[in-house]
Amino acid sequence: MRLPAPRIAPLTDSELTPEAREALAALPDYAQAFNIFRTQAHNPDALKAFLTWGNYVLSPRNSLSERHRELAILRVGFLCRAGYEFAQHTVIGLRSGISAAEIAAIKQGAAAAGWNPLEAAILSACDELVGNHHISDDTWAALAPLGDTGRVDLVYTVGQYTQVSMLLNSCGVQLDPGLPRDPDLG
Structure with missing residues (x-):
């Protein structure tokens, strides 16, 4: 906090x-x-x-799978140092099938062992969007399995939870x- x-x-x-x-x-x-x-x-x-x-x-209208969405939200919460967000979405992430070990690995990002290439790309995209507000060409290409709609939904998800993290952190x-x-x- x-x-x-x-x-x-x-x-x-x-x-x-x-x-x-x-x-x-x-x-x-x-x-x-x-x-x-x-x-x-x-x-x-x-x-x-x-x-x-x-x-x-x-919602299911977001084209990201629940797992992919929660990987992104947890990474953003961690990057933004939003303890409330990380705690709430740890509960949701566990319900969506993310293991406790994977939640710990989210803190290490894409370099942690065990991520498949798409999951590593999602975590890298989070780092790039939070840090530079842009997804690099290499990461964009690695996100191809999401399709254009999924890549845009990933940007939306990261943007939404960056905003949420700013609110949580600033309001205490x-x-x-x-x-x-x-x-x-x-």
């Missing part, structure tokens, strides 16, 4: 406006209490727009109860 306390505190039930309640109602019941969404509920219109786009990125969103703090992310 970048900050020891929130700069913008998540809204409590008693602080929610009718507009904030409406925006949160678009989420599954279990997610309505998450600090990320309760923090964004300060601006219900922005939260609604955020959820519309985020729901695309996390703290871990939800039960999420373990990653020792490599403070």
Whole structure:
């Protein structure tokens, strides 16, 4: 975690406006209490727009497989030092079939042992997009199995989770109860 306390505190039930309640109602019941969404509920219109786009990125409409999407999200969360994002998506990644050993390897990136060529290219693309806002020709070519739609969806996914990481880090969103703090992310 970048900050020891929130700069913008998540809204409590008693602080929610009718507009904030409406925006949160678009989420599954279990997610309505998450600090990320309760923090964004300060601006219900922005939260609604955020959820519309985020729901695309996390849905089957995104052409990336669930595994590929979660590899990218976890790598971006780690690169951005977003402890909240990495913790939330560790849970999602494990449910999507990524092993605990692979989650540890994500921190090492494409050079870690065990990645197939496409997975290594996805991790490299994350590094390039976060660091340089551009995918190199070699990495673009290695992403060919994703097709043009998949390559664009990868850029969308990395962009979305870079934005999410900036929000989490800057607002000081703290871990939800039960999420373990990653020792490599403070």
